[in-house]
Amino acid sequence: MAKKGNITSANASGTLIVDELFPSGITLDTFATDAALAADEETIAETRMGVDGKMAAGYIPSIKTLTLSLEPFSPAAKALDLVASKSRQAMDVYNVNLVFSVPALKQVWTYRNGCLKSLKTIPDVKKVLDIRTFKFDFEGIDIQDV
Numbered sequence: 001m002a003k004k005g006n007i008t009s010a011n012a013s014g015t016l017i018v019d020e021l022f023p024s025g026i027t028l029d030t031f032a033t034d035a036a037l038a039a040d041e042e043t044i045a046e047t048r049m050g051v052d053g054k055m056a057a058g059y060i061p062s063i064k065t066l067t068l069s070l071e072p073f074s075p076a077a078k079a080l081d082l083v084a085s086k087s088r089q090a091m092d093v094y095n096v097n098l099v100f101s102v103p104a105l106k107q108v109w110t111y112r113n114g115c116l117k118s119l120k121t122i123p124d125v126k127k128v129l130d131i132r133t134f135k136f137d138f139e140g141i142d143i144q145d146v
Contacts, residue, residue, distance in 0.1 A: 114138030
């Protein structure tokens, strides 16, 4: 019998490093039920059409945007609240790197040279408290097969 592909994310894990606040990193845990990480699409090229109908295209570097979704009681959410609070106080951003291991794909994703861009400051109060999201922008990503 042929082996099926493994697409579980149940054993994925991550560490977020904030150089000035958490140089050893914080463990990302207590993810939202239906989501942990979501990456925005990456723009690879800028294109335009000339009046003569000929297309011009060129590679452009682009920001890598990543959204982290956590349960409101997650210890990682509390740590990220501290990053946001310190950023407000200093009126500055803190350098962030994120390492995320995905055993099902036998890959490690390393997002580098980023910052916390936005966050859902409080959970929506519904029948049960809703998830919180934290959005990061990164300069680059390295994908390593392990």
